Amino acid sequence: MLTRLFALFVSALVCDLLLWGLIPVLRHRMLDQPNARSSHSKPTPRGGGVAFVLLAALASTSALPMVEPLGASALARLSFLALPVAVVGFLDDLHDLSAGLRSVVQLATALLIIMNSPLPHSWRALPLLLIAVTAVINFTNFMDGLDGLVAGCMAVAISALAMALSAPWPIWALVGSLVGFLVCNWSPAKVFMGDVGSTFLGAVFAGLVLQAPSWPEALGLLLVATPLLGDACLCVPRRLLAGQRVFQAHRLHLFQRLHQAGWPHARVSSLYIAGTVALSVALLAGGLAWVVGFAGAELLVGVWLDRRVAVSFAVASRASGRVVRSEG
Numbered sequence: 001m002l003t004r005l006f007a008l009f010v011s012a013l014v015c016d017l018l019l020w021g022l023i024p025v026l027r028h029r030m031l032d033q034p035n036a037r038s039s040h041s042k043p044t045p046r047g048g049g050v051a052f053v054l055l056a057a058l059a060s061t062s063a064l065p066m067v068e069p070l071g072a073s074a075l076a077r078l079s080f081l082a083l084p085v086a087v088v089g090f091l092d093d094l095h096d097l098s099a100g101l102r103s104v105v106q107l108a109t110a111l112l113i114i115m116n117s118p119l120p121h122s123w124r125a126l127p128l129l130l131i132a133v134t135a136v137i138n139f140t141n142f143m144d145g146l147d148g149l150v151a152g153c154m155a156v157a158i159s160a161l162a163m164a165l166s167a168p169w170p171i172w173a174l175v176g177s178l179v180g181f182l183v184c185n186w187s188p189a190k191v192f193m194g195d196v197g198s199t200f201l202g203a204v205f206a207g208l209v210l211q212a213p214s215w216p217e218a219l220g221l222l223l224v225a226t227p228l229l230g231d232a233c234l235c236v237p238r239r240l241l242a243g244q245r246v247f248q249a250h251r252l253h254l255f256q257r258l259h260q261a262g263w264p265h266a267r268v269s270s271l272y273i274a275g276t277v278a279l280s281v282a283l284l285a286g287g288l289a290w291v292v293g294f295a296g297a298e299l300l301v302g303v304w305l306d307r308r309v310a311v312s313f314a315v316a317s318r319a320s321g322r323v324v325r326s327e328g
Contacts, residue, residue, distance in 0.1 A: 004168075007170070007173040008172045011055050011173040011174070011177045013180065014055060014177075015052055015055055015176070015177040016181075016184065018051045018054075018055070019181065020184075022191075026045035026046065029094070030047040030194070031043050031044070031045055039146055040189070042188075044192055045191050045192070046191070046193070047194040047197075048185065049089075049193030049194050049196045049198065050194075050197070051177065051181060052174065052177035052178055052197065053197060055177045056174035056204070057083055057086075059079065059169070059174070060170045074116050074117075075211055077116065079170060079171075079200075081109065081207060082109060082113070082200050082203035082204045084105050084108060084112075085199040085200060086196050086200040088102055088106075089102075089199040089200065090194070092195045093194040099247070106138070106199070110133035110137070110203075111130065114126070114210065116210070116211075119215060119218060133203070137202035138199075138202070139233060140154070140198050140199070140201055141198040141202060142235075142253070143228045143232055143253065144193060144197075145253070145256055146187075146259060146265045147185060147186055147269060148182055148185050148265065148273075149228075149255060149265075149269040149272055149273075151197075152270075152273040152276075153227060153272050153273055154178060154225075155175055156273060156277050156280055157225045157276050158174060158204065158208065159280070160224050160276075160279075160283055160284060161208040161221050162175065167208070187264065187266045187269070189265075209221045217287075217288065220283055220292070223279060224279045224291065226275070226295040226298055227271075227272040227276050227279075227298065228272065230295070230298070230302065231302070232253065235252055242313075251319070252316050252317060255268050257311040257312075258309060260310070260311040261310050261311045279295060279298070282294040
């Protein structure tokens, strides 16, 4: 326990210090200029996720020779296994890589994560698992649109999964690094995590879910991220039904439409983080039954916000269509 707390606090401090050195470099090389689809109004450096990626990967690789038993080793190496998507994400932040290359690397990373899992599955189920893991990676990336949203939710969710799985200290080093990153990413953000950070977090989260002792328990772990993944998951079929191109950039997620309705970044992010905290408590206190009930209740809250508070999906779709046409 003391080792995990030490890893958490030291990594938070080191990540924060590292970012203060990186931000001037990122501002020069990777400055995110606002456009019609952006939720920010000032140029802000992106790629800051490289700080917590490096610290988590370093902790992961340094711990492997000393971590026992085998299950703990599988947890400890997750950050290392997620490195390929982080590297490609960083290059994409720099140079806008092709979607095909990103997909190949995400599938390869998903395969590594699945092979690292103790859960039983047949080879016939492998394509479904690959789709599921890459979906979590991409959905996490899609949700990185407001200050503190993904970093805050993932810090809470990964903490809950780490407690549920009795994860070794490298996972807590990642949590601490996220807390340090959040200091610079909270509204008004001084730095964005970029694809290097969001895809990495999605891969690590999926890997933690697949370390569950059974498939029902894996479902419980997955549902902890309902505020993030539920928003992204429900937006995709809604766009398909509206005849929209799913892979085209947009501003139609609930979190984006709440912001368009006048909610500041901090309010939206705090709502999503609070929902993740509630699901984490439900998981740790009551297990699968509780987390399923809480997830259902939060989805109903999301429906109410969608209907009563957020800018409507139809209005936001028309605005998004005008932006696409003007950019074309």
